[in-house]
Amino acid sequence: MGKHVRHMHRGEYLEPTAVALLGQPLAFIHEDHLRERQICTLIDGIAHGAMPETDAVSAVLCFLTIELPLHLKDEEEDLFPLLRRRCEPEDEIEKVIAKLLKDHGHADEDTPQVVAILEDLANEARAPKQGEKDMLLAYAAHSRRHLILENAIILPFARLRLTETDLETLYIRMCQRRGLKSLKDPRDA
Ligand SMILES: [Fe+2]
Numbered sequence: 001m002g003k004h005v006r007h008m009h010r011g012e013y014l015e016p017t018a019v020a021l022l023g024q025p026l027a028f029i030h031e032d033h034l035r036e037r038q039i040c041t042l043i044d045g046i047a048h049g050a051m052p053e054t055d056a057v058s059a060v061l062c063f064l065t066i067e068l069p070l071h072l073k074d075e076e077e078d079l080f081p082l083l084r085r086r087c088e089p090e091d092e093i094e095k096v097i098a099k100l101l102k103d104h105g106h107a108d109e110d111t112p113q114v115v116a117i118l119e120d121l122a123n124e125a126r127a128p129k130q131g132e133k134d135m136l137l138a139y140a141a142h143s144r145r146h147l148i149l150e151n152a153i154i155l156p157f158a159r160l161r162l163t164e165t166d167l168e169t170l171y172i173r174m175c176q177r178r179g180l181k182s183l184k185d186p187r188d189a
């Protein structure tokens with residue numbers, strides 16, 4: 001791994017978020033965001049690097065193809081609807097959610113292109129061409145802006161407004177989405 005990764009406390013977020021944390025669903029989502037930020041740093045490193053590092057490309061591909069789709073569903077299907085139900089009109093959460101959903105739509109379009117670029121770089125063991133580099137950097141920058149908004153507004157309102165029952169619902173839904181049958185295990189861990 002190169003300089004980029006060592007700067008990031010290597011290993012800390014290079015693995016998917018631990019399922020044991022699902023018992024605290026908002027903490028799990030926050031960890032997913034930390035992981036996503038590290039993935040953005042890896043994408044930047046790949047964009048600037050002369051040669052893609054296998055571990056970095058694998059980590060990014062794992063995140064983009066497995067973890068990110070689950071995370072987007074956690075937000076779109078559960079977290080955002082719960083917030084819509086619980087927030088007060090003066091919270092003006094609807095505007096924020098509308099913006100975030102638009103971002104998710106862009107991510108749905110752009111992620112397959114980024115995956116294809118990364119697979120090409122790995123298969124052909126070469127540095128990105130200018131167009132690929134631009135695409136990777138733009139994708140990471142867009143993802144970072146999205147994360148900032150969610151961390152600054154969505155998670156604080158979720159901590160403030162969601163009830164214990166909401167959090168239980170979120171927990172169960174996030175477990176089901178990950179095919180976890182034994183709902184007790186992660187919470188007890
Ligand atoms: Fe998110």
Ligand SMILES: [Fe+2]
Nearest residue numbers: 075100146150
């Ligand atoms: Fe999101």
